[in-house]
Amino acid sequence: xxxxxxxxxxxxxxxxxxxxxxxxxxxxxxxxxxxxxxxxxxxxxxxxxxxxxxxxxxxxxxxxxxxxxxxxxxxxxxxxxxxxxxxxxxxxxxxxxxxxxxxxxxxxxxxxxxxxxxxxxxxxxxxxxxxxxxxxxxxxxxxxxxxxxxxxxxxxxxxxxxxxxxxxxxxxxxxxxxxxxxxxxxxxxxxxxxxxxxxxxxxxxxxxxxxxxxxxxxxxxxxxxxxxxxxxxxxxxxxxxxxxxxxxxxxxxxxxxxxxxxxxxxxxxxxxxxxxxxxxxxxxxxxxxxxxxxxxxxxxxxxxxxxxxxxxxxxxxxxxxxxxxxxxxxxxxxxxxxxxxxxxxxxxxxxxxxxxxxxxxxxxxxxxxxxxxxxxxxxxxxxxxxxxxxxxxxxxxxxxxxxxxxxxxxxxxxxxxxxxxxxxxxxxxxxxxxxxxxxxxxxxxxxxxxxxxxxxxxxxxxxxxxxxxxxxxxxxxxxxxxxxxxxxxxxxxxxxxxxxxxxxxxxxxxxxxxxxxxxxxxxxxxxxxxxxxxxxxxxxxxxxxxxxxxxxxxxxxxxxxxxxxxxxxxxxxxxxxxxxxxxxxxxxxxxxxxxxxxxx
Amino acid sequence: xxxxxxxxxxxxxxxxxxxxxxxxxxxxxxxxxxxxxxxxxxxxxxxxxxxxxxxxxxxxxxxxxxxxxxxxxxxxxxxxxxxxxxxxxxxxxxxxxxxxxxxxxxxxxxxxxxxxxxxxxxxxxxxxxxxxxxxxxxxxxxxxxxxxxxxxxxxxxxxxxxxxxxxxxxxxxxxxxx
Numbered sequence: 001x002x003x004x005x006x007x008x009x010x011x012x013x014x015x016x017x018x019x020x021x022x023x024x025x026x027x028x029x030x031x032x033x034x035x036x037x038x039x040x041x042x043x044x045x046x047x048x049x050x051x052x053x054x055x056x057x058x059x060x061x062x063x064x065x066x067x068x069x070x071x072x073x074x075x076x077x078x079x080x081x082x083x084x085x086x087x088x089x090x091x092x093x094x095x096x097x098x099x100x101x102x103x104x105x106x107x108x109x110x111x112x113x114x115x116x117x118x119x120x121x122x123x124x125x126x127x128x129x130x131x132x133x134x135x136x137x138x139x140x141x142x143x144x145x146x147x148x149x150x151x152x153x154x155x156x157x158x159x160x161x162x163x164x165x166x167x168x169x170x171x172x173x174x175x176x177x178x179x180x181x182x183x184x185x186x187x188x189x190x191x192x193x194x195x196x197x198x199x200x201x202x203x204x205x206x207x208x209x210x211x212x213x214x215x216x217x218x219x220x221x222x223x224x225x226x227x228x229x230x231x232x233x234x235x236x237x238x239x240x241x242x243x244x245x246x247x248x249x250x251x252x253x254x255x256x257x258x259x260x261x262x263x264x265x266x267x268x269x270x271x272x273x274x275x276x277x278x279x280x281x282x283x284x285x286x287x288x289x290x291x292x293x294x295x296x297x298x299x300x301x302x303x304x305x306x307x308x309x310x311x312x313x314x315x316x317x318x319x320x321x322x323x324x325x326x327x328x329x330x331x332x333x334x335x336x337x338x339x340x341x342x343x344x345x346x347x348x349x350x351x352x353x354x355x356x357x358x359x360x361x362x363x364x365x366x367x368x369x370x371x372x373x374x375x376x377x378x379x380x381x382x383x384x385x386x387x388x389x390x391x392x393x394x395x396x397x398x399x400x401x402x403x404x405x406x407x408x409x410x411x412x413x414x415x416x417x418x419x420x421x422x423x424x425x426x427x428x429x430x431x432x433x434x435x436x437x438x439x440x441x442x443x444x445x446x447x448x449x450x451x452x453x454x455x456x457x458x459x460x461x462x463x464x465x466x467x468x469x470x471x472x473x474x475x476x477x478x479x480x481x482x483x484x485x486x487x488x489x490x491x492x493x494x495x496x497x498x499x500x501x502x503x504x505x506x507x508x509x510x511x512x513x514x515x516x517x518x519x520x521x522x523x524x525x526x527x528x529x530x531x532x533x534x535x536x537x538x539x540x541x542x543x544x545x546x547x548x549x550x551x552x553x554x555x556x557x558x559x560x561x562x563x564x565x566x567x568x569x570x571x572x573x574x575x576x577x578x579x580x581x582x583x584x585x586x587x588x589x590x591x592x593x594x595x596x597x598x599x600x
Numbered sequence: 601x602x603x604x605x606x607x608x609x610x611x612x613x614x615x616x617x618x619x620x621x622x623x624x625x626x627x628x629x630x631x632x633x634x635x636x637x638x639x640x641x642x643x644x645x646x647x648x649x650x651x652x653x654x655x656x657x658x659x660x661x662x663x664x665x666x667x668x669x670x671x672x673x674x675x676x677x678x679x680x681x682x683x684x685x686x687x688x689x690x691x692x693x694x695x696x697x698x699x700x701x702x703x704x705x706x707x708x709x710x711x712x713x714x715x716x717x718x719x720x721x722x723x724x725x726x727x728x729x730x731x732x733x734x735x736x737x738x739x740x741x742x743x744x745x746x747x748x749x750x751x752x753x754x755x756x757x758x759x760x761x762x763x764x765x766x767x768x769x770x771x772x773x774x775x776x777x778x
Contacts, residue, residue, distance in 0.1 A: 451733070457674040
């Protein structure tokens, strides 16, 4: 039975042997009945052609079945669907369940790695894992302890494992992996432990390392060609990273790679973002701190960099630049462009030409954003491409041991990793956002391997003079650079969105609601309260002619840590009763998959 | 009186009688011997049992260690234990833990870590014993959490604070090896 499904997947692409381009995998991504990698497709649109559930009938949605993962921690990512099989990944200890949809979700196999629990202690902000990916009859998982593992999709048998990092030095993993051609690409976490970030490619069949590209350091270790690699259209030059740090600080420089990865098969380029420079105290790392906070475009064959763009040079706020890069083709000023759209933590959405790395536009996608007035878009300017930082909100100018108040957004960003969705039908992006500001006080810290290396004190609170909530779910039009509509939410929206051809957009809330809204107007069409807060990403698939919506519940992650007790409300006096909206009053731990469908 | 472990520099401190610091007139009365200030020593406050404690004046002015503890807590502890010692989905509320544990237990857990790993739990706190960013400020973090746990200190950043004494500054520099 299991083999029949995988066979049917093969038939879908004409039984082709996986070519260099991995046509089989791309064919499966194009099949809306399946959801084979976490992002749904290489472009990271999180859009589905399925339309059985549409804006006329979504109000009738019902829970079809549920599944407890047996793990209590924050559940990010989502289930995969490959033929009649569903694969569910959990937070630490990173269990993978293979469920047979033909047998009402019977567990066909379960993989539970033995990991040293000490790895938990070096994972900043919960033991989340944003899920496995499928390719070539294999489930690929990158565990918390940085073990990369290839599992036989039908049996769960371990094909190979590879150690990508050293947890005792604070190197851990929370991200998914991206299968490209005959490789899988993996990142690393640990920006708060002084970890030097990198992206690494492993051979899909053997686990052999093909290449590793560091985010900081010498050109040859970053896989940068001083002449061929470009930044905003100009050659990057020699030693671009080394010259942007003082001394050897680049070795502890962060720029980790724990976000999402995209791929354009036609341009043959992979895209990802690098995280914050380390430490959070900017006075300890003068310079632009390249190439932290950077969108990177690389050739997957050898890892060589095609172009870089640094969004937040010399970060002073922990605006960790790892968010997903969504690849879309849209008409701008009457011309069809190959775009890369990135909703960055720093509150700006960057629209770039993904072939050349040209910066087309950069706009605030939350009106509360105040740390910079704008991004300089004038190619003739000396500050081309740089944010125009407001001195009052510069934690570097204020200096160590000074508390800078009222910075928007907070360190968790106008958006964290929770991925947005793009509908080619409406041309709009649907973006889960945070509406939170902060006070930030940097101070000096010492580095000890495997120990936190933070160097700042933060207080966070809902954006002042707004609706009082900590989040919005917005529709963004990149063609005009405007918010089309914005739905206020009491808490940050920490769930990945899903847009469908049924003109419906789905997202989850931290209280635990799965919500469905009209893709054009944002009108709420359906809500259901799942057992725990949702920080997972909404998925859809079709099985035996029926469309399903699936989402993981399980509060946790940064949201569960930062918001569990609520935040101080700046609009009320100190100690005011009811001044805190505490997430802990709405939800408790517990991992569960909830699957929805229309009634028969 | 030096039974408690603390930053090495503090060993050099000179006993200063409480009356000379003037705290007895300004401090909100506390009858709880676990936190009541018995004496002051160069800007540090101690209970009758020689345990570090907070000192909050009636106008809300906090002692340096409580203020410093607020900062260090929100740099080192907050990413797991949530803001203001309130706890999170990931780790317990330390403002309550310090009422349950004594100072020496607290010290031991921070230095050596603690684990609660079984079928239902995956709680692992690392050992911070080698981390000077934590260990040099352990008394600061402790008195801050005690102030939170007893309700003497509201959530958020303390508005007014005493200045850092020379003795505290010297102890800090010595501990950090700066």
